[in-house]
Amino acid sequence: MTGLLFKDLLNLRKYSKTLAAVFLIWCAIYIPQGSVNFLAGMMCILTVMMAVGSMSYDESAKWDRYALAMPLTRRDLVLAKYLLALLLGVGGSLLALLIGFIASFFIPASIADLAMVTAVSLLLSLVYASIVLPFIYKLGVEKARLIMIVAFLVPYALVVGLGRVINVDLSALESASPTSLLLLGAALTALVVFISYRVSYGIFAKRDL
Amino acid sequence: MEAVMELQGLRKEYPDFTLDNIDLTLPAGSVMGFVGENGAGKTTTIKTMLNITRRDGGTARFFGLDMAEHEREIKSRLGVVLEESLFHGTLRAPDIDAVMRRIYRNWDSALYGQYLEDFALPGKKQIKDYSRGMKMKLSIAAALAHDPQLLVLDEATSGLDPIMRDEILAVFQDFVRGGTGRAVFLSSHITSDLEKIADYIAFIHRGRLVFCEEKAKLEGSIEELMLAYVHQAQGREY
Numbered sequence: 001m002t003g004l005l006f007k008d009l010l011n012l013r014k015y016s017k018t019l020a021a022v023f024l025i026w027c028a029i030y031i032p033q034g035s036v037n038f039l040a041g042m043m044c045i046l047t048v049m050m051a052v053g054s055m056s057y058d059e060s061a062k063w064d065r066y067a068l069a070m071p072l073t074r075r076d077l078v079l080a081k082y083l084l085a086l087l088l089g090v091g092g093s094l095l096a097l098l099i100g101f102i103a104s105f106f107i108p109a110s111i112a113d114l115a116m117v118t119a120v121s122l123l124l125s126l127v128y129a130s131i132v133l134p135f136i137y138k139l140g141v142e143k144a145r146l147i148m149i150v151a152f153l154v155p156y157a158l159v160v161g162l163g164r165v166i167n168v169d170l171s172a173l174e175s176a177s178p179t180s181l182l183l184l185g186a187a188l189t190a191l192v193v194f195i196s197y198r199v200s201y202g203i204f205a206k207r208d209l
Numbered sequence: 210m211e212a213v214m215e216l217q218g219l220r221k222e223y224p225d226f227t228l229d230n231i232d233l234t235l236p237a238g239s240v241m242g243f244v245g246e247n248g249a250g251k252t253t254t255i256k257t258m259l260n261i262t263r264r265d266g267g268t269a270r271f272f273g274l275d276m277a278e279h280e281r282e283i284k285s286r287l288g289v290v291l292e293e294s295l296f297h298g299t300l301r302a303p304d305i306d307a308v309m310r311r312i313y314r315n316w317d318s319a320l321y322g323q324y325l326e327d328f329a330l331p332g333k334k335q336i337k338d339y340s341r342g343m344k345m346k347l348s349i350a351a352a353l354a355h356d357p358q359l360l361v362l363d364e365a366t367s368g369l370d371p372i373m374r375d376e377i378l379a380v381f382q383d384f385v386r387g388g389t390g391r392a393v394f395l396s397s398h399i400t401s402d403l404e405k406i407a408d409y410i411a412f413i414h415r416g417r418l419v420f421c422e423e424k425a426k427l428e429g430s431i432e433e434l435m436l437a438y439v440h441q442a443q444g445r446e447y
Contacts, residue, residue, distance in 0.1 A: 003311030010304050011297050061297040068261045069289035069361075070312050071281045208262045 004072065004080035005087065008054040015053055019046060023095075031103045037117040040096035044121035047092025048129050051085035052148070056141045065209040078137070078201045082193065085129045093122045119182055123189040128152065130189075130196035137203040211237045213272060213359050213392040214258075220266035221257045228253045228416045230267065235359075235392050235409070240385055242403030242424075243396040244431055245413035246439070251396040252292060254413065255363050259289065272358060272390075285314060288352030292364040295344055296351075298337025302330055305351055313355035324350035341368040349377060353384065360384060360393045366402050374399075378406050400431040414438065 023043060030039045058064060067077055100114040131151040135144040212234050219231040228250045235241045245251050256262040258269040260276055269276040271283045296305055302325055310316040325332065328346040336344065345368055352360060360381065366374045381393050397403055403410060404424075410431055411421040419438055427434060 003308050006311055007297075007300075007308045010308065011299055014299060057297050057299070061295060062293055063297065065256070065261055065293075066289075066291055066295060069259055069284065069287070069291060071285040072312065073281065206263070209256070 001076055001080055001083075004067070004076065005084055008051075008057075008080070008084050011054055011057045012050055015050060019050070022046075023099075027099060027103075031099075031107060034107050034109065036100045036103050036107070036109045036114055040093075040100055040114055040118045041121035043096040043099075044089060044092045044118060044125045045128070047095075048085050048089040048122075048125035050088050051081060051129060052132060052136065052141070054084060055081065055136055059141050062209075068209060074204050075201060078197065078204050081133065081200075082129075082197050085126065085133075086193075089122050089125050089129075092125075093118045096121075116178055116182065120185065123182075123185050126189050127192050128154070130192045134196055134199040134203060137200045137207075211273075211390065212270075213237050213390065214394060215270040216254075216258055216267065217270075218267035219254065219257055219264060219269060221253055221262060222265045223253075226250070226253070226416060228257060231413070231418050233411055233418070233421055235394055237390045237392055238385060239408040240381065240393040240395060240406050241409040241411060241421075242400075242407030242431070243394060243411050243413065244398065244400060244403060244435060245396075246398065246435075249413045250416040251398075251413060252363055253416075255291070255361060255394075255396060259284070259287075259361070285355075286358045288355065288357035288360045290345070290348045290352050290360075290362045290365045292367070295348055296336055298335060300336055301334065302332045302336075302347060305347070309351060309354065315355045317354050317356060320356075321350055321354035324353060342370065342373055345369060346373070346377070349380070353380070358388075358391050360391075360395075362393065362395045364397055365395065366397060366399055374402060378402060382406050400435070403431055412438070414442065 026039055026042065030036065064077060068074065096118050097115065100109060100118070101111060103109055104111060104114075128151055131154050132144065132148050135147040135151075138144075139147070214233070214235040216231050216233040219228065221228040226248075231250075231254055233241070243251055243254070253262065257264045258276070260269075260280055272286060274283055276283055296308075300308075306316075306318050306321050309321070310318060324330075325347075328343075328350060330339075330343060330347055330350065336347065339347065345365060349362075349365060352362075362381075366377055369377060381395065385391050385393055393406075395403065395407070407424050409421065410424050410427060412419040412431075412435060414435075420434075424431075429437075
């Protein structure tokens with residue numbers, strides 16, 4: 001398992017350098033505007049998306065077929081991708097917090113707000129990855145691109161659209177404490193990730209490589 | 210002699226191709242050449258016996274263990290080279306060492322380094338910049354560096370020049386002689402390679418095993434036997 005994660009991290013070295021350059025440019029643009037929270041959200045999403053990028057590398061090398069000739073199971077391969085998404089997301093969040101913390105010395109910024117936005121962004125990014133990954137296992141990275149774009153809307157649609165359809169009064173949530181809402185969100189995200197992992201494994205287990 | 214690999218009734222069905230009841234036994238201490246024309250079912254046999262592709266029937270046993278129940282244990286004792294699959298192009302040879310020692314318990318970094326040196330593989334170059342032959346040699350180095358008992362090689366000598374093919378074949382022979390209970394299963398359509406090193410020849414045609422025989426007992430060269438069979442089969446069909 002650690003071998004698989006290590007392989008992905010090595011593969012993403014070049015990609016992460018490009019991403020670091022993008023982050024630096026964003027820092028130069030958004031920090032003077034005081035948009036630290038927006039910056040943090042985008043950083044979470046993009047780092048989680050690196051896990052999807054690693055699947056593209058695997059596909060072009062036909063890695064899964066080769067990996068299954070090693071003492072690794074299909075379950076190991078799928079689990080490693082979900083762990084990678086989590087690992088990258090947590091890494092991106094910590095980086096966003098660090099940048100926000102440093103920025104707070106120069107511009108007015110609330111660390112509490114930043115922490116909340118970063119945590120919510122991490123959860124939404126993981127929900128996004130959970131929607132996308134089963135499609136990639138089913139269709140491959142290229143064919144799943146459209147799904148990846150559409151899936152950006154899903155976390156929003158889930159909160160707003162579903163609330164309207166089943167006629168839930170979302171204003172009731174406003175009275176709840178942010179921390180308890182965050183915990184509820186974390187629990188729901190964990191459930192979504194788990195279901196997604198089971199679906200992805202189910203698809204991958206049946207695939208001929 | 211103890212069997213390192215036993216395939217019984219191995220079957221895989223595709224809409225346009227069927228691998229039909231393959232029975233093979235590979236004794237310890239021997240090299241088996243697996244021959245057949247392109248599309249005969251060599252790669253499908255290897256993928257099916259290794260559970261890379263789901264099988265539709267039959268059993269595959271290695272070292273006396275059933276692949277269906279002891280997959281991880283068996284695969285830790287196999288060294289596999291596949292024709293089209295390899296490490297990612299952005300990685301370098303030392304990266305492979307870092308990854309593989311986290312996958313194989315028995316991974317020997319020093320031995321891997323020795324193979325890189327013997328095969329003249331540059332550590333600073335990205336794999337995508339390697340020639341086809343160099344990629345194959347890297348794959349072979351990676352397959353050998355965890356002290357496997359059985360080497361499974363799918364077209365491992367294709368893409369190599371004759372001198373390098375000779376060197377690689379010598380590596381395979383040294384591997385079999387280098388320890389007890391070892392064996393090599395080598396699929397190839399280059400029959401001259403198999404004439405050199407194989408103790409057994411298995412010939413597959415259109416998904417069916419035509420024969421599996423000791424090479425010493427074959428009446429004629431592998432190529433002659435293959436061509437004679439194919440011509441005869443075509444005569445029956447047309």
